[in-house]
Amino acid sequence: MSDPLFDDDDEANTPLTAEEREQLIPSYITLRHELNEAEQVNIGQGLRWAASRKRDVIDQDFLSELHRxxxxxxxRWAGVYRTTARNIGVDAYSIRMDVRQAVDDARYWAEHQTYAPDEIAVRFSHRLVAIHPFPNGNGRFSRLVxxxxxxxxxxxxxxWGRANLVNAGETRARYVAALRLADNHDFGPLIDFARS
Structure with missing residues (x-):
């Protein structure tokens, strides 16, 4: 049976388990556009919180709190690492360790100027989306990071291509293609996309 809230033909989106779907808080949400709107308002609140004072982005606790x-x-699962398998990302049991390694790497890159600042930020963002630590929202979370x-x-x-990548068609396709190239250690297209 089709569910207008959770049906999505975008292969780059991560499907939620039935248990994760049950953790939707607003009871008025029945359609995908309502979910997108509610999430967008909440993301704006997260951005305001992050920008309200100086915070260290390269910190594992900060990352979980930002997602929350x-x-x-x-x-209800916001800010909590996923415990289920996904069509993308690392195995759930290794999320905490992989996020810790990503944080340590990014801290090293920044302290030692291993890469240019844009590349450090894009590499860290890419690493987080590749880990896919949360049940959903990983792309939006990693771009904000x-x-x-x-x-x-x-x-x-x-x-990030000057578009909301949730429903952006061709722009989202360019983003996903750049992510796939970065998966193979070619970060140039993702850096260019991030600044396009």
Whole structure:
């Protein structure tokens, strides 16, 4: 049976388990556009929280709190690492360790100027979306982390193709293609997309 709230033909979106779907907080949401709108409002609150004072983006506790602030009014599992398998990302049992390694790597890159600031921010963002630590919202979360880290490193936030990538068709396809190239260690297209 078709569910207008959770049916999605975008292969890049991560499907939720039945248990995760049951953790939707607002009872008025019955359609996908209502869910997108509620999440977008909550993401704005998360951004305001993150920007309200100086915070260290390269911190595992900050990352979980940011995800909670971005999605906590919509999903009970917000900010909590997933415990189920996905069509993308690492095995659930290794999430905590992989996020810790990503944080340590990004901290090293920043302290030792291993890469240019934009590349550090994009590499960290990519690493987080590749890990896929949360049940959902990983792309939006990782892009905001990239923006916040770019700003922390003295650069302007990214434009990410100048579109909301949730329903952006061709722009989203370019983003996903750039992510796939970065999966194979070719970060140039993802950096270019982030600044396009």
């Amino acid at each position: 602030r971005m999605f906590g009014d919509v999903w 990239g923006d916040l880290l770019a700003r922390q490193l003295g650069r302007p936030v990214f434009t």
